[in-house]
Ligand SMILES: Nc1ncnc2c1ncn2[C@@H]1O[C@H](COP(=O)(O)OP(=O)(O)OP(=O)(O)O)[C@@H](O)[C@H]1O
């Protein structure tokens with residue numbers, strides 16, 4: 001399934017595309033003084049183009065914190081983190097916002113669709129933010145909805161859609177501006193098992209099919225099989241990095 | 254993204270209407286109260302504007318406003334007439350006299366005595382009879398409101414409306430006979446007494462015997478005279494006070510502004526209206542923003558910069574302000590229109606609209622600043638918190 005876009009001689013242990021994300025020794029703590037919580041304690045991670053990377057681990061181990069840093073919505077404390085070769089922390093806030101707008105798509109556990117906008121209007125937001133005209137944006141958004149199987153529901157409000165349909169709208173929104181990186185935090189945990197699988201297939205086929213990198217946080221073991229690689233985290237560190245098969249063997253063994 | 258901002262706003266019906274209500278309320282109060290206030294203030298000088306022919310008013314230097322009568326000696330009239338640049342000068346009597354009605358009850362009236370030969374200073378509009386009828390013996394002209402209310406005769410049968418005073422009816426002014434020869438319309442003044450017009454000589458004969466009876470001298474400038482310069486010359490030559498018509502008008506308004514509680518009362522209403530509006534709108538708008546915080550966070554994560562969010566929030570606030578202001582001032586104007594025939598003082602000059610618009614603008618600015626402060630400081634990372 002993985003689309004190999006370019007050979008990557010520098011990391012022979014991880015066959016796949018060129019590195020999309022490279023983190024080295026990333027740390028992040030919240031609060032200060034006695035109440036400090038170390039959420040990330042030195043993360044080394046590489047995600048390649050065309051790869052679906054899953055972050056799994058117990059609650060509070062730092063998964064959300066890590067994708068927030070990777071997606072450029074949270075500053076790290078130390079270490080290095082390059083996204084498509086760029087250091088987001090070194091950018092001015094406005095520049096970083098623009099970078100996110102162009103290069104990153106978000107999928108949230110709670111969908112986060114604007115309730116008063118139709119599906120097509122919701123999906124057009126990233127385009128509007130990138131300066132596409134309204135008419136054009138809605139047209140492209142409607143096309144994108146067609147690709148996630150919701151062509152008929154473009155004019156529906158989120159409340160008129162099921163949870164799975166809402167998440168498909170959210171995926172369309174994450175993809176419509178053709179970002180190079182998609183981050184998803186628990187994209188299936190608000191959905192039942194079958195719907196979760198529909199969503200994952202969509203992410204795998206539509207999103208990945210275009211040579212993007214996906215980083216998905218989940219604790220839903222039933223979808224592990226969709227990943228190219230699974231990074232297991234514990235207490236702010238990555239404790240293992242394996243394919244789904246190896247991961248399953250490790251878990252069951 | 255402006256379209257998105259507006260859909261966010263209109264989509265939340267309850268808050269949208271709450272916001273509109275708040276702004277409407279504030280701008281209604283901020284229109285209607287100052288309009289009534291200004292209506293009252295313009296009434297203070299209604300008599301001065303009615304006597305439109307006079308370029309200048311001459312009076313005792315201690316007079317502070319139109320109803321503050323400090324009579325002059327009749328001889329002053331000749332002194333004023335002799336000032337160069339004075340085209341004409343006529344006497345005016347203005348005083349409160351007791352009228353005895355046919356049924357024997359008393360009513361104090363604002364009696365105006367006009368120059369016998371020219372009748373300058375007379376009422377603006379005659380409803381019945383003619384101004385010249387004042388030249389007939391014992392004649393007076395009464396204003397329509399006074400004729401229909403305070404000077405009206407009691408009904409023949411209890412429960413019927415009172416019978417208005419009509420042309421041909423008799424009055425007694427200080428025990429002297431007076432015949433109504435006309436009904437006129439006057440600008441309403443601050444004094445609620447009926448207005449009775451007659452000639453200067455008859456008015457002074459009605460009035461109690463006093464050494465000085467001349468209330469004001471109305472002056473018309475010779476052609477090409479500047480009223481201000483003319484007044485300066487009159488003052489220099491006679492030692493009296495002389496004001497161009499506009500100045501006397503403002504002197505009168507200023508007196509009422511300074512020495513009565515009226516501005517304070519209205520000021521309190523207006524301030525309360527403003528504060529209540531501000532509280533409703535500020536609070537509702539802030540709650541609206543808080544409710545949408547996770548959406549703003551998501552927009553931020555998706556690449557909406559602070560400039561974009563600022564434009565969105567300011568648009569939302571301005572739309573609320575504009576719609577509410579339109580409704581509020583519209584309702585205020587409607588209020589004035591509905592009561593246009595009543596005794597209500599109501600004037601809606603441009604400055605009242607400017608005042609309410611500025612107040613609404615201030616309300617929207619304060620409200621959106623609170624929200625902006627919240628959204629600008631928002632960490633986009635909250636989008637992943639469920
Ligand atoms: N804003 C914050 N302020 C203080 N502490 C925080 C904050 N966000 C996260 N933490 C702490 O940092 C640690 C990592 O949090 P994080 O949200 O990354 O965990 P997670 O792996 O996503 O957990 P979950 O599976 O429950 O979502 C936790 O101990 C959490 O309590």
Ligand SMILES: [Mg+2]
Nearest residue numbers: 063064065185
């Ligand atoms: Mg989490």
